[in-house]
Amino acid sequence: MKDPKVKRVLISVTDKSGVVQFASALATEFGAEIISTGGTARVLAEAGVPVTPIDDVTEFPEMMDGRVKTLHPKVHGGLLAKRDNADHMAQAAEHGIEMIDMVVVNLYAFTKTVDSGADFDTCIENIDIGGPSMLRSAAKNFESVAVVTRPDMYDEILDEMRANGGATKRSTRLSLALQVFETTNAYDGSIAAWLAQQIAGDADAEFPARIDLALSKVQDLRYGENPHQNAAFYRRDAYKMADHSLANARQLQGKELSYNNYLDLDAAWAAVREFDEPACVIVKHLTPCGVCVDDDIVAAYKKAHECDPVSAYGGVMAFNRPVTSDIVVAIFENKQFVEAIIAPEFAGDALAMYESKPNARLLATGGVNPAGKEVEFRSVEGGLLCQDSDAVAEDPAAFTVATKRQPTEAEMEELVFAWKVCKSVKSNAILIAKGHATVGVGGGQPNRVNSARIAVEQAGEKAVGAVAASDAFFPFRDGLDALAEAGVTAVIQPGGSIRDEEVVAAADEHGIAMVFTGHRHFRH
Structure with missing residues (x-):
């Protein structure tokens, strides 16, 4: 089948960047008739681009606040008819349906509307119906219809038409059709995810019954x-x-x-x-x-x-x-x-x-976003695990000192630094810090005392007068003993072990200050 020339174009876009120039080129260079809807038609007409309003084509007015305007046989028949099918073309002629060779559509900005904090009814009104319908009809009939969803494609499409006698190539139309189904898939997924959150309420908003990852x-x-x-x-x-x-x-x-x-x-x-x-x-x-x-x-x-x-x-x-x-x-x-x-x-x-x-x-990166809460995904065979990221406001005022000796102000500052870094180390994690720098790091071991020994060995003499952080509680006193023998003077850990009393007693024996945070930073 010969590549069809672009004679009639239907344009209805939310993102109007570049659309005037694109429509003008289609009309002046290729003699294409431009059909358009609502706000797009006004923008084109005000710019001097000859435009046919959609209701002149459908012979039916736009109605219900624009909800019904393109859902009409004279639109979808013109998109879906197979040009090489005699029955299709005869039926089109019988009902006065003219062919449409190109659709230029981008959808209502649903996600942007949701992200703006708009109310429920406003979000519902920004669910596009006619746009996805036209895109799908045009994409299904890519053998005859080119469908453009992105303004950054305008120049490329025009260049191809100039080099191809006013027609688009089949390979291009097929690629554009793929873009359509990717676009509508992501669009419908975002609507489904939002609506599921509305139904579930706050309790299940973060982890709804279904997640579609685009x-x-x-x-x-x-x-x-x-x-x-x-x-x-x-x-x-x-x-x-x-x-x-x-x-x-x-x-x-x-x-x-x-x-x-x-x-x-x-x-x-x-x-x-x-x-x-x-x-x-x-x-x-x-x-x-x-x-x-x-x-x-x-x-x-x-x-x-x-x-x-x-x-x-x-x-x-x-x-x-x-x-x-x-x-x-x-x-x-x-x-x-x-x-x-x-x-x-x-x-x-x-x-x-x-x-x-x-x-x-x-x-x-162009800048730094502070660490914050988001959803993390991790693959396992046949599925994904989802969790909140490990984002906790580290407030020393909320910590408790479990030992007889209180940490000095300098030690507490050092402990907070060590605690923040410790969360990035694989568990079981033991981290020794001095001068707001790590001097010994032990992690990824099947037991905590080995992690302590690795951190101590790496720190060497720098462990004397240093502080240490443990991402989870000490199950026995052996890890603490290893740190104390190396010269560590203060330790921060979550607490919560059934042997906390034993570990605290060991810290008191060594004259170590021990701080409990009340939460752990385990990293598997």
Whole structure:
């Protein structure tokens, strides 16, 4: 079948950007008749584009506040009729139905309306009916009808028509049809999710009976966890416009990202966002191996690197301040190989310095969103686990001191720092901190005393006068004893063990101050 020329176009758009120029080109360059509805028709007419109102086509007025205007045989017959089917064309002629060769439609902004906090009735009115119906009819008949849903496609469509004698190509129409069904699928999913929340009420709003995840592929990755595994990164459509997120970070240079790069970048970015003060986080295999906050971001990097220089080599770094040339100088002085760095921005001279290391991946988020509550998803065979993210307001005033000795003001500040970092370490997690920097990190062990021993061994002499954090309670006193013997003076932990009295007694024996938070930060 020969590619059909575009002679009649139906335009009805919520997003009117570029539509006047597009419609004008269709009319003046290709002689297409422009049919339009309501507000779109007014915009086109005011711009001087010849336009046929939809009710001139249907011979029926728009009615019921615009709810009924395009749901008519003279619209859908003109979209669905098979041009090479004699019976279809005869029936169209009998009923005065003229063919429509292109539909330009984007839908009522339902999600935007919901996000604006609009009331229930307003949200209902912003459920598009005619738009999805026209899109589906046109997409089903892609052999004869082109359907355009995005303003950013206008120029591409016009260029193709100019090169193809006023017609669109079948491959293009098929691709556009796919976009339609992706669009209507996501649109209906967002309506269903919202309506389920309204029915369920506040109790089940976060975890409704059904969740439809709309995902769009951003890129194929170099490989998965291992080179023989294929991988790709998909962004949730809900995050398409989310500022300062990993999902929308711009890669400024470096090799393609791998599956493991994304995991480590996510861990590092989540950890660094815990702090308002200038902070640096170095992650290796999803585990923070160096974290520091300091008034000076360069000093924060240096102290984070000092925690574990061996693990930092080949790691991923995150900063909650722009990366400057001074930071890059410090990285180069340490001869630190870096897989990737994520930060709000990179200064021009810092980027210029990294041109000598073209494989290093540099990602800019444009800013920092403070850590907050959202829903996390994790795959298991045949399904997904969903949970609230581990977002707790750490208020020292709500903590309790379980021991005879109270922590000093300086110790309490250090304990809060250690507690915030500890939540990013795999359980069982024990973290030793000094000078608002990690000096020993033990985690991912099947028992807590081994984690304590690892943290103590890594900290060495720096453990003397340091503080420690445990992400969950001490089940026995052995872990605490290991920390005390190394010279730790204060410990923060959730409390809640049946042996709390035993552990507190051990702390009193050692003269250690112990703080209970009342909540744990277990990370499986």
